[in-house]
Amino acid sequence: MATVLYLDELSKNYGSLKAVDRLSLEVEAGSIYGLLGPNGSGKTTTLGMVLDVIRPSNGSFLWFGRSISKETKLRVGALLETPNFYPYLTAKANLQVVADTKQANHRHINKMLDMVGLGTRSHTTFKGFSLGMKQRLALAAAMLNDPEVLVLDEPTNGLDPQGIAEVRDLITRIAAQGKTILLASHLLDEVEKVCTHVAVLQSGKLKANGPVGNILSAKDQLLISAEELPPVLQLLERLPYVVQFAQEKSYISLTLSEGYTSTDLNRDMFAQGIVLSQILVRRKSLEAQFLEITQK
Numbered sequence: 025m026a027t028v029l030y031l032d033e034l035s036k037n038y039g040s041l042k043a044v045d046r047l048s049l050e051v052e053a054g055s056i057y058g059l060l061g062p063n064g065s066g067k068t069t070t071l072g073m074v075l076d077v078i079r080p081s082n083g084s085f086l087w088f089g090r091s092i093s094k095e096t097k098l099r100v101g102a103l104l105e106t107p108n109f110y111p112y113l114t115a116k117a118n119l120q121v122v123a124d125t126k127q128a129n130h131r132h133i134n135k136m137l138d139m140v141g142l143g144t145r146s147h148t149t150f151k152g153f154s155l156g157m158k159q160r161l162a163l164a165a166a167m168l169n170d171p172e173v174l175v176l177d178e179p180t181n182g183l184d185p186q187g188i189a190e191v192r193d194l195i196t197r198i199a200a201q202g203k204t205i206l207l208a209s210h211l212l213d214e215v216e217k218v219c220t221h222v223a224v225l226q227s228g229k230l231k232a233n234g235p236v237g238n239i240l241s242a243k244d245q246l247l248i249s250a251e252e253l254p255p256v257l258q259l260l261e262r263l264p265y266v267v268q269f270a271q272e273k274s275y276i277s278l279t280l281s282e283g284y285t286s287t288d289l290n291r292d293m294f295a296q297g298i299v300l301s302q303i304l305v306r307r308k309s310l311e312a313q314f315l316e317i318t319q320k
């Protein structure tokens with residue numbers, strides 16, 4: 025996979041505050057890369073630096089293997105905050121204005137309005153739009169010159185649940201067209217639902233990064249008990265899908281490989297003549313995992 029964006033020890037200091045502290049990461053083509061972190065963790069500053077609106081204090085970054093330039097900027101669309109569209113112009117007229125400033129072809133406008141689900145509302149004035157529709161129009165504007173990469177800062181901020189669902193769906197549809205998306209969010213479940221990769225930031229520092237499934241997958245823990253624990257422990261040794269187990273007083277806690285459930289375990293125990301008296305699933309919340317990562 026080609027590397028779209030490469031950050032090498034990128035840093036930004038505001039006086040003594042290290043807003044972004046030696047951040048290194050790689051965004052691969054076709055990924056939906058989430059920058060996840062609480063307010064003030066440096067997400068917006070990072071996006072600002074790679075979009076050339078904030079000057080880094082140290083470190084460097086490359087887009088498509090090159091320093092940022094007019095040419096690389098044309099390949100990256102951005103949505104940093106809800107843009108100021110003209111309230112009394114229609115959705116279509118607003119996109120015409122944006123197309124002119126970006127020197128993008130007007131023939132993409134209808135296609136983009138359709139893509140963001142505003143095709144039938146192209147003649148509605150911007151002021152009549154819900155917040156979700158405004159955000160979708162902003163995404164259409166960012167996509168007008170057909171960039172390979174979209175950079176989005178908190179794209180669902182302030183939206184109601186329906187607006188959130190629409191924008192998230194739109195992001196995954198855009199990615200399905202082969203675009204790369206870099207998305208900053210403080211919402212764990214947003215990153216888990218939308219992103220393929222994640223970098224967890226805290227106080228400007230990278231705490232963890234990798235595929236979302238590796239970093240944020242909450243493995244359920246099973247708690248089981250039986251009248252006699254030794255035969256259970258012996259069988260657990262032999263079951264290939266048991267990742268780890270430990271006896272805790274009168275019960276055993278364990279985790280299973282991806283794709284296996286308590287039903288598989290119960291069936292295999294029963295086949296060996298073991299009747300489990302209790303099976304409990306203890307779900308590890310994403311929040312608990314996030315705390316684990318950020319407290320490391």
Ligand SMILES: Nc1ncnc2c1ncn2[C@@H]1O[C@H](COP(=O)(O)OP(=O)(O)OP(=O)(O)O)[C@@H](O)[C@H]1O
Nearest residue numbers: 038041043061062063064065066067068069070210
């Ligand atoms: N222009 C500035 N001058 C001084 N400090 C700044 C400036 N911009 C950001 N900061 C500080 O840098 C840190 C990182 O801010 P940043 O906006 O990048 O975080 P964030 O993760 O995007 O948070 P949020 O979601 O609240 O925007 C914060 O402590 C913030 O107060």
